[in-house]
Amino acid sequence: MNRLIRPLYILVPGLVSILVSCGDKQTQQQAPPPPVQVTTYQVQRGEATSYDEYPAAVTPLKMVELRAMASGYVAGIYFEDGQRIKKGQRLYKIDQQQYQASVDQSVAQLRVAEANERRAQREAERYTALDKQEAIAKQVLDNALADLETAQMQVRAARAAVDQSRTGLNYSTINAPFAGTIGISQVRLGALVTQNQTLLNTLSTDNPMAVDFEVNQKEIVRFTALLQQGNGQDSTFTLALPDGSLYPHPGKIDLIDRAVNPQTGTIKVRLIFPNPGDLLKVGMTVNVRVKSTGSGASLLIPNKAVMEQMGEFFVYVVQGDSVRQQLVQLGNVVGDQIVVREGISENTPIVTEGIQKLRNGSKIQATPGSR
Structure with a gap:
């Protein structure tokens, strides 16, 4: 019996050692992680000037x-x-030689016709006087008057030929x-x-230049209002050049086309831009930037503070030494910032850097920063 009990005494100390070791590892695994180092930013209200962009083409006001x-x-x-x-x-x-020769010829023919007209005029006058004296037959006078009318028509035809030949000469320049x-x-x-x-x-023509672009027919009311208000020579209409730079001169709306294109459902709008430096060239492709009607004072947050999950956008809001995910409704992008329509209020602290290491409820060590 002693032989059976002895192995038990040997095994028990080993089992206790294993249990103590497992307990130490579990204690180490359950220890809370260190706080995440993050940079924060207080939500502020600012001027949210945004633009709608349309592809456009530069065209001259006159071209021939x-x-x-x-x-x-x-x-x-x-x-x-x-x-x-x-x-x-x-x-x-x-080369004007043949056209000048044609003019000279037609002028000479005119002179001949005018001479025949004068001769016919004298004969008609002479026969008219004789007819009053009843010294000639009536038929002779009628023939003389007919000859005069013919000569007059020949003069008119010759003058028309001169005009035509001179037109040809003029067209040579x-x-x-x-x-x-x-x-x-x-x-x-x-x-x-x-x-x-x-x-x-x-x-x-090169100054000013026209810029044509097409807008959806749903925007006709908007652009008609801009045309009636005479919005121009300010920042309502600006241009982005092919290299991405902004054209230094603002434009003004000139006209809206008479009809909507039934195939595309769009209508053409024309803007006028000054071109003193000859920077705008015919056929150049540009982007028209039209100031959004929603511009004004809005809540703005840095773009880098926004996370997306399954089509929803959220930010991490700082609450003491931890963070909370907060869904937000976003508006237009304004440079490196974006407008927040709903979800947070002004002066709310949010995380802008270190977001990738966070989850809802994470402990943080915050450092205030700029956007």
């Missing part, structure tokens, strides 16, 4: 394609490519219809051009 109105060889080019042009300035000249900037010439000296076909160049 200069085409050859006469056929022949280019005899003169009187500008430099890309030059600013004055209204009426001579741009191109097409192309002048600027308005002031603007001319593009790169599509022809060179000596090139053969064809009437009404050959494109010579393009001329467009």
Whole structure:
């Protein structure tokens, strides 16, 4: 019997040692974690100026394609490519020899017709006097008057031919219809051009410039109100250039198109921008920035303070030495901040840095900071 009891005395001390060891490990695992180091920020009210952006294109207020109105060889080019042009300035000249010859010929034909008219006029006057004396047959006078009428019609036709030939001569010189900037010439000296076909160049105005963009038909009321109020020459309409920089001059609304596009449900709006530095170019793609009607004093928090879970947004609100998750309703983004519509109030402390280590109820060690 003693042999059976002895192993029990040997096993009991070992079992006690194992139980004590497990108890120490469980005590270590249940020890609270150290507080999380975080940076906090007090919610403040500020000017929440936001903008709605629309893709747009720069277009000139006036633009014309200069085409050859006469056929022949280019005899003169009187500008430099890309030059600013004055209204009426001579741009191109097409060889005028054949057009000048046509004018000279038509003028000579006019002189012949005028001479025939004078002869017919004298005969008609002479026969009219003789007819009063009943010295000639009536038929002779009628023929003389008919010849006079024919001569007069020939004069009118000859004058029309002169006008037409002079028009052709005038068309051989192309002048600027308005002031603007001319593009790169599509022809060179000596090139053969064809009437009404050959494109010579393009001329467009450059200051001010128009910017066209399309808005949904639901926004017609908004933009009509802006047009009627005359909002312009302030920060209501600004431009973001292709490189992301802001255009230094504000614009004003000029017009809203007459009809909605039935295929897209949009309507075109045109803005006018000054262009003193020639920074806006025809065809440039830009973004129109329209100041939101909801701009004003609002609660603002840093973007980095916001967390998202399953489509809901929340922040960590500081409560003493711990934090609590708080759902918020957000508005427009304003730079590195975002508008809070509901969920927190002004001067509420929230966590801005160290968020990734937090969960609801976490203990913290807070350091106040800026946004």
